[in-house]
Amino acid sequence: MLTNSFVLATAAEGGGHINTGxxxxxxxxxxxxxxxLKKFAWGPLMGIMKTREEHIGxxxxxxxxSRLEAExxxxxxRNLLKEARTDAQNLIEAAKKQGELQREEIVAASRTESERIKEAAKLEIEQQKEKAVAAIREQVASLSVLIASKVIEKELTAADQDQLINEYIKEAGEER
Structure with missing residues (x-):
C-alpha cells in the first residue's frame, strides 16, 4: 500500500501515470x-445474531x-376476595337477623310465661280468698248458733249481751 501511494504520488507529479495492474x-x-469474510465470518455472525434475536423475541x-397470566x-x-367479603357480610347479616328473631322469640316466650304466672297467681289468690270467706262464714254461723243457744238459755240484759259477744269474738280469735 505504501507502494501504491508512492506510485500515485509520483504519477501525480510526473504526468499522470497510474498503475492499473x-x-x-x-x-x-x-x-x-x-x-x-461473508462465507466464514458474516454468515455465522448473522446466524448467531438471528438466533439471539429469536431467543430474545x-x-x-x-x-x-407471564404478565398477562399474572394479571x-x-x-x-380480587374477584374471589370480593365474593368472600360479600359472603362474609351476608353471613353476618343473616346471623344478626337470626339473633334478632331469637331475641324476639325469647321476649315473647318470657311475656307469655309471665302472663301465665300472673294468671295462676290471681287464680290462687282468688281461691284462697274464697276459702277464707267460706271459713269466716262458717265461724260466723257457728258463733251465731252459739250466741242463739246462749240467748235461749237465759234472758240477757244489754250488758250481758255485750259481754257475751265480746267473749265469743275473743274465743273465735283464739281458735284461728
Missing part, C-alpha cells in the same frame, strides 16, 4: 477478502404471556 490486483484481493413473548390470576383473586 496494482489497482486491479488490490480490487481482486479485496473481493476475495469480502467473499471469505421468545423471551419477550414469554414475559408478556388474569390477580383479577381472579
Amino acid at each position: 496494482d489497482i486491479f490486483f488490490q480490487l481482486i484481493v479485496f473481493i476475495i477478502l469480502l467473499a471469505l 421468545n423471551e419477550i413473548s414469554a414475559a408478556e404471556n 388474569k390470576i390477580l383479577q381472579e383473586q
Whole structure:
C-alpha cells in the first residue's frame, strides 16, 4: 500500500501515470477478502445474531404471556376476595337477623310465661280468698248458733249481751 501511494504520488507529479495492474490486483484481493469474510465470518455472525434475536423475541413473548397470566390470576383473586367479603357480610347479616328473631322469640316466650304466672297467681289468690270467706262464714254461723243457744238459755240484759259477744269474738280469735 505504501507502494501504491508512492506510485500515485509520483504519477501525480510526473504526468499522470497510474498503475492499473496494482489497482486491479488490490480490487481482486479485496473481493476475495469480502467473499471469505461473508462465507466464514458474516454468515455465522448473522446466524448467531438471528438466533439471539429469536431467543430474545421468545423471551419477550414469554414475559408478556407471564404478565398477562399474572394479571388474569390477580383479577381472579380480587374477584374471589370480593365474593368472600360479600359472603362474609351476608353471613353476618343473616346471623344478626337470626339473633334478632331469637331475641324476639325469647321476649315473647318470657311475656307469655309471665302472663301465665300472673294468671295462676290471681287464680290462687282468688281461691284462697274464697276459702277464707267460706271459713269466716262458717265461724260466723257457728258463733251465731252459739250466741242463739246462749240467748235461749237465759234472758240477757244489754250488758250481758255485750259481754257475751265480746267473749265469743275473743274465743273465735283464739281458735284461728
